[in-house]
Amino acid sequence: MAWIDKLVGKSPIKPMQKHMHVAVLCAREVLPLLEAMATGDDEAVRDRRAEIDRLEHEADQIKHEIRSHSPRRFMMALDRRTMLEILDYQDSIADVTQDIAELADQRRMHLPEALKEPVLSLARQVVAACEQGQRIIDELDELVETGFGESEVGRVDEMISELGRLETETDAQLDKAARKLFSIEEELGVATIFWHQVIRQIATLADLSERVGNRLRLLLAS
Amino acid sequence: MGFPAGIPLELWIAAFLALYMAWAIGANDVANAMGTSVGSGALTVWGAILVAGIFEFCGAFFAGGHVTDTVRKGMLDLGMIDRDQLIYGMLASLASAGTLLIGASRFGLPVSTTHSIVGAIVGFGAVAIGLDAVNWGKIMQIVLSWLTSPLLAGVIAFFIFQITRFKVLDTKDPVAQIRKLGPVFFFFVFFIIGLVTLFKGLKPLKLDLNLSQALIGSVALGAVGAGLGIFFIRRVQLGPVDERHRFSQVERIFVVLQILTACAIAFAHGSNDVANSIGPLAAVAHAVQGMDLGSKAPVEPWMLAIGGIGIVVGLGTWGYRVMETVGKRITELTPSRGFAAQLSAATTIVLASRMGIPISTTHTLVGAVLGVGLARGIGALDLRVVGKIIASWVATLPIAAVLSIFFYYFFRGLLIP
Numbered sequence A: 001m002a003w004i005d006k007l008v009g010k011s012p013i014k015p016m017q018k019h020m021h022v023a024v025l026c027a028r029e030v031l032p033l034l035e036a037m038a039t040g041d042d043e044a045v046r047d048r049r050a051e052i053d054r055l056e057h058e059a060d061q062i063k064h065e066i067r068s069h070s071p072r073r074f075m076m077a078l079d080r081r082t083m084l085e086i087l088d089y090q091d092s093i094a095d096v097t098q099d100i101a102e103l104a105d106q107r108r109m110h111l112p113e114a115l116k117e118p119v120l121s122l123a124r125q126v127v128a129a130c131e132q133g134q135r136i137i138d139e140l141d142e143l144v145e146t147g148f149g150e151s152e153v154g155r156v157d158e159m160i161s162e163l164g165r166l167e168t169e170t171d172a173q174l175d176k177a178a179r180k181l182f183s184i185e186e187e188l189g190v191a192t193i194f195w196h197q198v199i200r201q202i203a204t205l206a207d208l209s210e211r212v213g214n215r216l217r218l219l220l221a222s
Numbered sequence B: 001m002g003f004p005a006g007i008p009l010e011l012w013i014a015a016f017l018a019l020y021m022a023w024a025i026g027a028n029d030v031a032n033a034m035g036t037s038v039g040s041g042a043l044t045v046w047g048a049i050l051v052a053g054i055f056e057f058c059g060a061f062f063a064g065g066h067v068t069d070t071v072r073k074g075m076l077d078l079g080m081i082d083r084d085q086l087i088y089g090m091l092a093s094l095a096s097a098g099t100l101l102i103g104a105s106r107f108g109l110p111v112s113t114t115h116s117i118v119g120a121i122v123g124f125g126a127v128a129i130g131l132d133a134v135n136w137g138k139i140m141q142i143v144l145s146w147l148t149s150p151l152l153a154g155v156i157a158f159f160i161f162q163i164t165r166f167k168v169l170d171t172k173d174p175v176a177q178i179r180k181l182g183p184v185f186f187f188f189v190f191f192i193i194g195l196v197t198l199f200k201g202l203k204p205l206k207l208d209l210n211l212s213q214a215l216i217g218s219v220a221l222g223a224v225g226a227g228l229g230i231f232f233i234r235r236v237q238l239g240p241v242d243e244r245h246r247f248s249q250v251e252r253i254f255v256v257l258q259i260l261t262a263c264a265i266a267f268a269h270g271s272n273d274v275a276n277s278i279g280p281l282a283a284v285a286h287a288v289q290g291m292d293l294g295s296k297a298p299v300e301p302w303m304l305a306i307g308g309i310g311i312v313v314g315l316g317t318w319g320y321r322v323m324e325t326v327g328k329r330i331t332e333l334t335p336s337r338g339f340a341a342q343l344s345a346a347t348t349i350v351l352a353s354r355m356g357i358p359i360s361t362t363h364t365l366v367g368a369v370l371g372v373g374l375a376r377g378i379g380a381l382d383l384r385v386v387g388k389i390i391a392s393w394v395a396t397l398p399i400a401a402v403l404s405i406f407f408y409y410f411f412r413g414l415l416i417p
Helices: A002-007 A011-027 A030-039 A042-068 A080-106 A113-138 A140-145 A148-181 A191-221 B009-039 B045-061 B065-074 B083-107 B114-131 B137-170 B174-198 B213-233 B248-288 B300-327 B335-354 B361-374 B382-414
Strands: A074-076 B381-382
Touching: A002 B213, A002 B361, A002 B381, A002 B382, A011 A030, A011 A080, A011 A140, A011 B045, A030 A042, A030 A080, A030 A113, A042 A191, A042 B083, A042 B174, A074 A080, A074 B300, A080 A113, A080 A191, A113 A148, A113 A191, A113 B335, A140 A148, A140 B065, A140 B137, A148 A191, A191 B361, B009 B045, B009 B083, B009 B114, B009 B137, B009 B248, B009 B382, B045 B248, B045 B382, B065 B083, B065 B114, B065 B248, B065 B300, B083 B174, B083 B382, B114 B248, B114 B381, B137 B174, B137 B248, B137 B335, B137 B361, B174 B213, B174 B248, B174 B335, B213 B381, B248 B300, B248 B361, B361 B381, B361 B382, B381 B382
Parallel strands: none
Antiparallel strands: A074 B381
């Protein structure tokens, strides 16, 4: 009967949740990074980047572990392909955050006073969307526990709808920030291009979180 | 029963081999079944050994007779076999199954004692005596049941899990729901155990109840079980509500139900697997005592007791180590899943025991776990294990047969007067 233990393989649910947790921790680091860029403290920016690199690396390792522990021969409560797609979106959250930090550090970018408010409120909104994504992934074990029961699925569905609303709000924030940026493009010069890139990447984080939710919703509907 | 004054060598060997097999069964299989309950912290190792020992012994003693009869005389046409052939053959079967058991634990292969003993008996019967000596109809029935028992267990597990899902887990207040439903499951388990025990099961105690008497007794036993259920479920310390794991409280109650079903598994296992060691022993004993080979003489209580005691000793001398290991292992099978799988497996096995069909406990449990998995209740199932089990299933039969043919000639050379 020891074979029962071998039959019941290691569930990928907990590692998936751990991965999302680390990815969102990484995304959250965007706020202190922007604060450091606002004060113009290059040393602090480098420190923030180091922390983001560390988290991105941790997420990567968890991702590899999940991938290598989810062979095709496993019969899983979550469809394997969908799960790996969700994992990719989660991982992109950490990757994109790393891209932002990399550029900020390499170009020694300083956040202009005029941009500080719109960019920071965009980032706060984005982090809120990522955290909602994490709460949704935190429900994965409850979904399996109830065998994808109707009321639990309804609960998660509602959480995904909320994530959609949060993401829509980030679009509005992105619009505001971009308009502010282009209004001062004369004085920023070439930096405008890079700031445009940074705020779009920040907005992408919310987009990725939403994709995590949407992919899960498709899975629930099936 | 009349034990002869001087016990012949054949019987000594048979008893020794049978005890060894019973010991090994107790040390491994039973210990593994109870191990999860130890791991959840609900039972201490020695508490688990006590509980498993009691249920295993009861299963063997009260419900083990039917399968033992099948192993003893159901698979061969005893009219075509003379006394000595039967003795050598049954000794060979025990030796063959025992060897496979040692090999299995040495190389970590999922070998079933049931398959070994059936393969061994068919082997010596067909080759050493003659193809006609084998009761092929019965063998077909047994082999077919090896396919149907995991299937049936899977289907039952699927539905039991659906019940826990719709009536407990996916409700507003799972804890309140399981408090209501838990005692019903307790009733069911005790009722089933009662039924197989009381209905023609008390023969060893010279007590033969008819169906209606047995039913009344079983309902009474079920009611006692329900009372125990209410008592134990009430005693569960729920712990604080954890927002991140909202089902931790209801799972704590399922731990109690899992202990219940582990007991049911122990009982079922005793009722079926004890025959693998006791069936051949009974055949040898009857032959040695000079009884008519095909006689209806029932399996005698002392034989069932030997099997039961062997299993209990196995638990006590080695099983506790297995339990400690299993208990420390982090199992991904949560109590609610373990409960559904074990309840359906135990029901299936007890049913087979009642029909006198030797089946594999492990295979039945695997079928049950797959059933829960098909209901999307388990994070991940490693289907390679299923493949391995099927492969060893197919391989065990010829290997057991060859070994038993070898041992047949060995014992004939050793014991021929």
